[in-house]
Amino acid sequence: MSTLPDSSRRNFLKLAATAGGGLLLGFNWTSAGATTPTVVSEAAFAAGNTDFNSYLSIAPDGIVTIFSPNPEIGQGIKTAFPMIVAEELDVDWKRVKVVQAVLDKQKYERQLTGGSGAIPHSWKRLRQAGATARQMLVEAAAKRWNVPAAECTTDKGTVTHAATGRKLGYGELAPEAARLPVPAEVKLKDIKDFRLIGSSVKNVDNRNIVTGKPLFGLDFYREGMLFAMVQRPPAFGMKFKSVDATAAKAMAGIVDVVTFKNNVAVVGKSTWQVKKAREALKVEYEKEGNLESTPDHDQLFANLLNSAEATVRRKDGDVAAAFATAAKVVKGEYQCPFLSHSPLEPMNFFAHVRPDGVELVGPTQTPELARTETAKLLGISPDTITLELTRMGGGFGRRLKADYVLEAVEVSNLVKAPVKVIWTREDDMTGGSYRPAVRYRFEAALDAGGNMVGYKLRGVGINAGNPTRENNFPSGAVDHLLIDSVEHQSPITTGPWRAPITNFLAFAEQSFLDEVAQAAGKDPVQFRLDLLDKAKQAPVGELKYDVDRTRKVIEMVAEKSGWGKKKGIFQGFSVYFSHASYVAQVGEVLMVKGKPVLKKIYAVADCGVVVNQSGARQQVMGGIVDGVGHAMYGNLTFRDGAAEQTNFDTYRLIRINEIPEIDLHFVDNGIDPTGLGEPALPPTGAAVANAIFKATGKRLRNQPFSEQEVYKGVM
Amino acid sequence: MAAFKLQINGRSYQADVEPDTPLLWVLRDHLGLVGTKYGCGIAQCGACTVHLNGKATRSCVLPVSAIGAAKVTTIEGLSANGDHPVQLAWEAVDVPQCGYCQAGQIMTAAALLKQKPKPTAGEIDAAMVGNLCRCGTYHRIREAVKIASTKTK
Numbered sequence: 001m002s003t004l005p006d007s008s009r010r011n012f013l014k015l016a017a018t019a020g021g022g023l024l025l026g027f028n029w030t031s032a033g034a035t036t037p038t039v040v041s042e043a044a045f046a047a048g049n050t051d052f053n054s055y056l057s058i059a060p061d062g063i064v065t066i067f068s069p070n071p072e073i074g075q076g077i078k079t080a081f082p083m084i085v086a087e088e089l090d091v092d093w094k095r096v097k098v099v100q101a102v103l104d105k106q107k108y109e110r111q112l113t114g115g116s117g118a119i120p121h122s123w124k125r126l127r128q129a130g131a132t133a134r135q136m137l138v139e140a141a142a143k144r145w146n147v148p149a150a151e152c153t154t155d156k157g158t159v160t161h162a163a164t165g166r167k168l169g170y171g172e173l174a175p176e177a178a179r180l181p182v183p184a185e186v187k188l189k190d191i192k193d194f195r196l197i198g199s200s201v202k203n204v205d206n207r208n209i210v211t212g213k214p215l216f217g218l219d220f221y222r223e224g225m226l227f228a229m230v231q232r233p234p235a236f237g238m239k240f241k242s243v244d245a246t247a248a249k250a251m252a253g254i255v256d257v258v259t260f261k262n263n264v265a266v267v268g269k270s271t272w273q274v275k276k277a278r279e280a281l282k283v284e285y286e287k288e289g290n291l292e293s294t295p296d297h298d299q300l301f302a303n304l305l306n307s308a309e310a311t312v313r314r315k316d317g318d319v320a321a322a323f324a325t326a327a328k329v330v331k332g333e334y335q336c337p338f339l340s341h342s343p344l345e346p347m348n349f350f351a352h353v354r355p356d357g358v359e360l361v362g363p364t365q366t367p368e369l370a371r372t373e374t375a376k377l378l379g380i381s382p383d384t385i386t387l388e389l390t391r392m393g394g395g396f397g398r399r400l401k402a403d404y405v406l407e408a409v410e411v412s413n414l415v416k417a418p419v420k421v422i423w424t425r426e427d428d429m430t431g432g433s434y435r436p437a438v439r440y441r442f443e444a445a446l447d448a449g450g451n452m453v454g455y456k457l458r459g460v461g462i463n464a465g466n467p468t469r470e471n472n473f474p475s476g477a478v479d480h481l482l483i484d485s486v487e488h489q490s491p492i493t494t495g496p497w498r499a500p501i502t503n504f505l506a507f508a509e510q511s512f513l514d515e516v517a518q519a520a521g522k523d524p525v526q527f528r529l530d531l532l533d534k535a536k537q538a539p540v541g542e543l544k545y546d547v548d549r550t551r552k553v554i555e556m557v558a559e560k561s562g563w564g565k566k567k568g569i570f571q572g573f574s575v576y577f578s579h580a581s582y583v584a585q586v587g588e589v590l591m592v593k594g595k596p597v598l599k600k601i602y603a604v605a606d607c608g609v610v611v612n613q614s615g616a617r618q619q620v621m622g623g624i625v626d627g628v629g630h631a632m633y634g635n636l637t638f639r640d641g642a643a644e645q646t647n648f649d650t651y652r653l654i655r656i657n658e659i660p661e662i663d664l665h666f667v668d669n670g671i672d673p674t675g676l677g678e679p680a681l682p683p684t685g686a687a688v689a690n691a692i693f694k695a696t697g698k699r700l701r702n703q704p705f706s707e708q709e710v711y712k713g714v715m
Numbered sequence: 716m717a718a719f720k721l722q723i724n725g726r727s728y729q730a731d732v733e734p735d736t737p738l739l740w741v742l743r744d745h746l747g748l749v750g751t752k753y754g755c756g757i758a759q760c761g762a763c764t765v766h767l768n769g770k771a772t773r774s775c776v777l778p779v780s781a782i783g784a785a786k787v788t789t790i791e792g793l794s795a796n797g798d799h800p801v802q803l804a805w806e807a808v809d810v811p812q813c814g815y816c817q818a819g820q821i822m823t824a825a826a827l828l829k830q831k832p833k834p835t836a837g838e839i840d841a842a843m844v845g846n847l848c849r850c851g852t853y854h855r856i857r858e859a860v861k862i863a864s865t866k867t868k
Contacts, residue, residue: 074813074850202809209814210805211797212750212790216815219749227744252716252733271753272733272740344754344762344815344849393752393815394849425755614809618852622812625851648759648847656853657840 056085056133062157062171064091067101069108070118071365072205073392073399074622075677076615077118079204081126083612087196088130088189091170092156098204103367103387113365113392114400114496116579116675119611123672131186133177140177141168191609191670200614205391217362217390218348218422225350225418226255228411229274231264231281232431235641236491237289240264244282251277258414265411271422289491291641294337297462300488301335301439304460310484314470316541317480322454326445330519334442334508335702338462338636339435340643340651341497345393346428351408352418357384358409359418363392365399373402374409396626397496401433426646434636435497436464438504442512445480450520452531454480459505461487463494467501471544472577474513477535491641498626499678502578507631507685507703510574514690515699524573524690525558545577552667553584553604560665561586561602570596572690576683580674582606582667585624587660587687589695595714596695598628598688600661605680608671619676621662627684629654635704652706719779723748724792734780739763741779742789750790750818754847761846764819764826765789771826771842790818793825801825804863812850820846824860833864 057065066082082098103111110121134154141159142149145166152161157170208215233239243264245257253273258265264283268274323329349362351374358378364370367387375382392399408421423431438461445454455478459467470483497503517527529551536547554575557563563571563586570591575584588600601624610616633652637644645651689700698710705711721728723746730736730745737756742748742765751774754762758773765774766788793799801824811817820843827834827842834842839860848856 074811076812200809202806203811203814205814206806206809206811207797209811209817210790210802210821212748212818214749216752218753219743221744221747221749270732270736270740270744272736272744276733342849344752344760344813344847346753392813394813396849425757425760618809618812618850618855621854622851625853626849629851647757648755649757653847653849654851654853655847656843656856659851659853662854 056089056129058133058170058174060171060174062169063095063097064089064157064170065097065099067099069101069104069111071111071113071363071367071389071392072100073113073365073395075113075118075619076203076612077113079201080119080611080615081122082204083196083201084123084126085130087194088127089134090154090156093196093201095157100389100391102389103371105368111367113395114397116581116678118675120580120672120674127188128186131188132182135183135186136177136180137170137173139180140173144168144173144176197609197611198613201612202614215391216345216393217350218345218393220350220361220390220420222350222352222418225420226267226269226415227271227274228265228267228408228419228421229278229424230407230411230421230427231266231278231283232427233262233285235291236432236493236638237287237291237641238285239288241284241286243284247280247282248277251280253277256415257281258411260410260414263407265407265414265421267411267415267419275424292490292492293639293641294637297437300462301460304486304488305333305439305441305458307460307486310458310486311466312482312484313466313468314475314481314483314541316475316478319454319456319480319482322480323443323445323456326454327448328446328519330444330446330516332442332512332515332699333439333701334511335439336435336437336504336507337634337703338437338492338494338638339497339630339634340429340636340645341396341398341433341435342428342651342653343392343394343396343398346425347398347404347423347431348420349405349408350418350420351405351412353378353409353413353416357386360385360387360405360409361390362405362408363390363395363399364402364405365392365395365397366402369400370402370405373406377406377409378413396498397500398433400496403433425648429636429646429651430643432493433495434492435503436461436467436494438462438464438467438501440467440505440508442508444512444516444519446516446520450522452478452516452520454478456481457483457509459485461485462490462492463487464501467505469502469505469578471542473535473545473550474531476539476541476543476545477531479540481540492638499578499681502576502682503627503630504685504703506574506576506578506682507689510576510683510686511689511699511701514572514686514693523564525554525563528554528573528575546582549582549606549667549669550575550577552669553582553606556665556667557584557586557602557604560604560663561588569599570691570695572687572692572694574683574686574690576679578682579678581676581679583620583680583683585683585687587684587691589688589691591695596692596710598660598691600663601628601684601687602663603680604665604667605676606667606669607676607679608669608673610666611673616666616676617664620664620680623676623678623680624662624684625654625659627681628660628688629658631685631688631703632658632705635707717780719782721779721782721787722784723787724789730779732779735778738765738774738777738779738782738787742774748789748791752815752818754816754819759847760816760819761823762816762819764822764846766822766826769826769829771823790822793822799825800863800866801828801859804859804866807862808855808859810852810855810859812852816846816848820848820856824856824863827860828864834860
């Protein structure tokens with residue numbers, strides 16, 4: 001992650017004259033190429049048929065346009081990526097324009113939103129893109145003035161030669177700069193010289209958002225576009241049998257009713273008309289699999305936990321012996337329900353299948369997947385498919401799947417017209433792709449000194465794949481360890497949900513470690529630090545986390561929160577490493593009228609360099625709010641294969657009056673940055689639950705908390 | 716189908732739609748005013764909030780036939796230049812993450828401040844409780860409403 005392949009260092013440059021006389025400097029950030037600039041026409045540029053990887057354009061007036069290739073979902077990438085380029089380019093942020101790039105596999109790598117991976121993947125590439133342009137602009141100025149390039153400096157989009165008092169703007173230099181050979185090596189800024197990176201920069205789309213401009217997929221309208229709603233099977237385990245669409249077809253505004261796979265699509269001239277007509281469909285379904293209910297899952301989990309056929313994920317030492325000779329054994333089981341992703345913008349996509357290709361427009365975290373799946377579905381070349389990315393009204397992993405894109409493609413293909421498929425909230429909540437329900441059983445063996453010498457974890461889940469993260473803490477800090485898992489295949493479809501697996505595993509593990517610390521008679525923070533000492537001095541097996549960075553966030557949050565020093569306030573501790581970032585939290589609970597009330601969460605995050613202070617704070621605070629909300633209230637249950645909660649009246653999301661105060665700090669260590677879209681969420685549930693335990697003596701082992709004993713009758 | 720005359724953002728519009736069509740979809744599908752968002756369709760999330768005679772109203776459950784001569788204001792018409800104190804505060808505090816719910820949040824906040832120019836923290840929460848933000852920007856929403864309240868005459 002910290003070094004780039006050799007080929008990517010050889011940036012090259014291309015140049016194009018724009019209609020306005022400006023120049024486009026295109027940088028291939030990743031692959032080998034020519035070392036001299038090539039002139040391409042504006043038409044060639046506009047057609048997108050050159051082999052650029054990304055674009056940075058400088059107009060004659062010095063305005064710099066930076067294309068942001070990654071899908072913007074609310075994680076702030078459309079602001080953070082250009083900041084990094086602009087920092088190394090040394091341009092005034094006020095004179096930067098940002099453009100959302102369309103899907104282009106030739107130009108960009110990893111046009112994907114997921115796994116908090118964009119910043120670590122692109123950090124050096126973006127810096128090099130900016131630095132290369134800057135260096136060429138300097139060389140162009142030096143050449144014109146006949147002075148050594150080393151005597152020239154840059155600042156806010158100008159090159160200055162101090163000795164002779166000369167100064168030129170980037171806009172004036174760009175044409176000459178673009179004709180220079182691209183330097184093989186460019187010097188990146190020293191981190192201490194960063195001015196833009198590490199500052200607070202506002203979301204570049206704010207103005208459009210606060211004035212209600214069309215930005216999102218659902219806002220996309222096209223002359224002649226039809227609207228479609230799809231009737232899907234009413235339960236997981238049911239399939240389509242037949243439809244009587246006579247009544248629906250007779251309704252106002254309805255153009256057609258078509259069927260594909262297990263679906264019936266009503267196509268018409270407005271959203272409301274197709275919604276009403278869909279209700280008039282008479283569809284018959286038949287059973288094709290088990291119609292599962294939530295109470296069945298409880299029994300299922302009990303069986304899976306005792307299964308003889310678990311997949312071993314990690315094994316260190318001799319667990320059986322460690323438990324046989326233990327002074328004390330601690331056990332705990334933790335369970336989480338299914339969750340809906342519920343991004344506030346429901347699924348939707350625009351597709352226009354034409355004889356010569358397909359136009360796709362809409363919100364997706366994985367544009368490339370959407371395109372390849374579309375190509376597969378229609379049996380056509382991906383090269384004939386264009387995909388325009390819209391800003392996404394959230395996603396939380398739901399838009400990693402292309403199912404709703406393919407629906408639009410199917411319907412457009414059947415009705416031979418441009419179509420936007422729209423999901424209602426009910427469609428979204430009942431339509432699948434949930435955070436899987438999982439149950440964990442933990443066992444810890446303590447020696448006479450209260451040291452954790454043995455550790456067992458079994459994770460059992462419903463379509464959860466491997467519900468463990470076997471190399472995470474405390475692996476590496478325990479001599480005898482066994483982590484395994486058992487999966488149940490269910491018709492209920494699941495998918496990655498913000499911080500997949502760790503969104504609940506972290507709660508379970510960090511709550512259990514709190515139980516173990518208590519059983520060992522140790523302070524929960526000190527207990528973790530002791531384990532980290534062990535991992536540092538005598539690591540057992542593979543160690544996937546950085547002990548010192550973990551220690552640092554723990555120590556910092558203990559200090560910031562006044563851990564263990566407060567009277568009348570009950571504190572709970574949690575720390576987790578996920579998606580390459582480290583976050584420690586302390587939750588604070590007060591007893592109000594006999595009930596625990598969450599008042600505050602202290603958080604310390606280590607994501608290396610903070611690119612955008614404002615955006616980073618947003619991601620961590622939002623992650624904590626999300627973590628609190630779903631731990632407290634999130635619950636999606638099933639009866640006979642159908643989701644029982646279908647909208648926000650019964651599926652409870654956290655609201656403004658339910659948030660804790662948040663006191664947030666970042667570790668300042670200058671390490672290359674990692675992502676923040678996910679890592680703050682996992683530790684939150686346990687910080688809250690451990691504080692509630694302190695306050696009430698009651699251990700919360702299942703989510704949502706609102707349905708557990710301590711909250712009976714008040715939630 | 717029937718023709719409905721609507722007063723929206725100080726302008727007259729006409730929409731030929733079924734009487735039960737919610738104002739939300741009239742705005743979005745028929746009048747091209749897409750700033751008002753669809754989130755739940757049952758008045759639980761607040762993304763569709765508009766002003767009806769100055770009061771915050773969920774447009775997803777308001778049939779067009781029920782509007783009559785009432786004056787509708789959407790996010791597009793909240794201010795002439797996008798400079799309503801609430802809009803400016805939203806930018807100053809850098810509230811949005813994904814941004815989808817924010818037009819509804821802004822409309823609710825603007826209606827609150829019209830009615831109660833200096834709300835307490837409790838009154839802000841009480842007014843904003845019907846607006847969901849799935850990204851969890853609530854802390855900044857509180858802060859922005861507070862800042863806007865100091866700028867509201």
